[in-house]
Amino acid sequence: MAPQIVVKTPAEIERMRRGGKVLGRILRDLAGACRPGITTDQLDQLAEQWCREEGGSPSFKGYRGYPKALCVSVNDEVVHGIPGPRELVDGDIVSLDMGVYLDGYHTDSATTVAIGEVTPAARELMRRTEESLQRAVKLVQPGRWLYDVCGAVQNHVEAHGFSVVRDLVGHGLGRKLHEPPEVPNYRPKGKGPRLLEGMTLAIEPMVNQGTSAVRVLEDRWTVVTADRKLSAHYEHTVAVTKRGVEVLTLPPED
Ligand code: MF3
Ligand code: CO
DSSP states (O other): OOOOOOOOOHHHHHHHHHHHHHHHHHHHHHHHHOOTTOBHHHHHHHHHHHHHHTTOEESSTTGGGOOSSEEEEETTEEEOOOOOSOBOOTTOEEEEEEEEEETTEEEEEEEEEEOSSOOHHHHHHHHHHHHHHHHHHHHOOTTOBHHHHHHHHHHHHHHTTOEEOSSSOEEEOSSSSSEEEEEOSSOOSSOOOBOOTTOEEEEOOEEESSOSOEEEOTTSSOEEETTOOOEEEOBEEEEEOSSSEEESOSOTTO
16 A cells, blocks of 8 residues: 655745745855856855755755765766765756745755756756646646646656656655655656645756666765756645645745
8 A cells, every 4th residue: 555645724824935035045045156166065065054044954964975065066976975075067957955844844845947048959958857846836736646747747757758757756755855655857657646735845957858767876875867858856745725736846936
């Protein structure tokens, strides 16, 4: 039997909304700080500082031994890049992925940022990946079959000649960073669970320019494309509401 999906009360969603706003603002401001010459470690330090200033703690730090607050994945790195002395350079595309733990609940979000001038192909990869996330989010509502949401990501990405990573998936989250259900970026066989009001999901398309195959580097974390072509990653934490969906990880203004 499929593992039980934890449905959250309105009070729990409110806690995740607060954490999600903090996270949305951190990612927006990190994107603004990205420029040629900044190191991925500097981004990580800003992320952790801003998170703690808001009373939160970074969800990823210490998770299965992950050493940093932020994942920074450059160009052919798909996800889980570990911050370090690497400097960003003009033409890079950089995925920033972070989790915030506030008031007992996790939220999780990612965006991909262009450093200076990037190629039109890189720009299109980013755009189609972000669009695939938006399409998936728009489908979320009570009564929807989860795999219809997953299929929307795959359909959009593949229609534009890109491929979805299959080895990593989105997930439910709340008191834990990873809860049931798994949220693949392709349509598995069957329909999956039916969405219910109060479910909270991290939807996170990881999309490759070339083949979908990935491998993990010797650091045991960094996931790269097998063909070393580019990859993009966008993620939001969403809640299923009475009538539809609420994106919890937007910055306050939006
Ligand atoms: N967003 C990723 C996920 O949900 C990042 C977690 S990796 C970590 O799986 F280990 F660094 F936490
Ligand atoms: Co996630």
